[in-house]
Amino acid sequence: MSIRRTRLIAALDTASHDQAQHWAAALEGKVDAIKLGLEFTYACGLDAVKSLAARQELFLDLKLHDIPNTVASGLRALAPIQPSLMTIHALGGAEMISRSRAVLEEAFDDGRKRPKLLAVTVLTSMNEESLAEIGINTTPLKEVVRLGRMAVRAGADGLVCSAHEITALRDALGDGPELVVPGIRPAGSSTDDQKRIMTPAQAARAGADWIVVGRPITRANDPAAAAQAIQDELQAATL
Numbered sequence: 001m002s003i004r005r006t007r008l009i010a011a012l013d014t015a016s017h018d019q020a021q022h023w024a025a026a027l028e029g030k031v032d033a034i035k036l037g038l039e040f041t042y043a044c045g046l047d048a049v050k051s052l053a054a055r056q057e058l059f060l061d062l063k064l065h066d067i068p069n070t071v072a073s074g075l076r077a078l079a080p081i082q083p084s085l086m087t088i089h090a091l092g093g094a095e096m097i098s099r100s101r102a103v104l105e106e107a108f109d110d111g112r113k114r115p116k117l118l119a120v121t122v123l124t125s126m127n128e129e130s131l132a133e134i135g136i137n138t139t140p141l142k143e144v145v146r147l148g149r150m151a152v153r154a155g156a157d158g159l160v161c162s163a164h165e166i167t168a169l170r171d172a173l174g175d176g177p178e179l180v181v182p183g184i185r186p187a188g189s190s191t192d193d194q195k196r197i198m199t200p201a202q203a204a205r206a207g208a209d210w211i212v213v214g215r216p217i218t219r220a221n222d223p224a225a226a227a228q229a230i231q232d233e234l235q236a237a238t239l
């Protein structure tokens with residue numbers, strides 16, 4: 001059984017700055033970090049991201065995927081926001097990842113805490129069938145481990161994966177890489193568009209460093225209570 005503490009990230013997926021502020025305030029002290037992604041950033045802009053980052057630990061999830069120079073320059077432009085975690089796609093390749101890491105090292109060589117660079121492996125909305133549709137004829141598990149090895153070797157601090165791959169990734173890569181795990185659904189909640197899901201307790205027992213939970217919190221009548229229930233479940237799972 002894992003002894004690491006699994007921390008909870010709430011994904012605040014909304015196009016409304018007011019809504020995100022409302023959730024962030026309600027969830028203060030209930031979650032360990034907030035995540036802002038494509039919807040919020042495109043709709044509300046980077047100043048709005050910055051203002052939310054001032055209050056809470058931030059996972060800035062923009063999943064960059066382009067040629068190495070473009071991704072690295074994009075990360076350099078985002079550095080002033082100082083998030084704790086940032087994402088790029090592992091499928092962008094080793095050079096894209098190593099240039100991204102180098103740019104972050106350079107931007108934070110003044111002693112400020114460098115954001116951790118996470119490589120997204122296989123999206124949790126995909127299964128073996130959807131991988132085959134894009135010409136990847138293997139299981140998500142094998143593909144995640146293959147991409148994970150490459151990404152960590154190239155300089156990623158951690159990986160985004162589903163809870164189903166945590167054990168295999170720990171076997172392959174050890175305890176070093178930070179494993180950030182979306183596709184989390186408390187028992188009985190709707191799966192939505194997620195395919196590779198587990199409960200908070202299952203992810204904690206498997207050894208996730210962070211779980212990412214969006215709609216099960218933001219669609220709840222009482223998001224703070226939903227987050228607290230997940231924290232209680234995480235704690236009970238690792239006692």
Ligand SMILES: O=C(O)c1cc(=O)[nH]c(=O)n1[C@@H]1O[C@H](COP(=O)(O)O)[C@@H](O)[C@H]1O
Nearest residue numbers: 011061122123124160182183212213214215
């Ligand atoms: O990078 C991510 O955070 C991410 C990767 C992935 O493979 N799957 C995934 O769901 N996510 C994000 O995690 C969040 C999950 O939201 P819910 O499905 O509402 O819990 C969303 O903001 C997704 O963008």
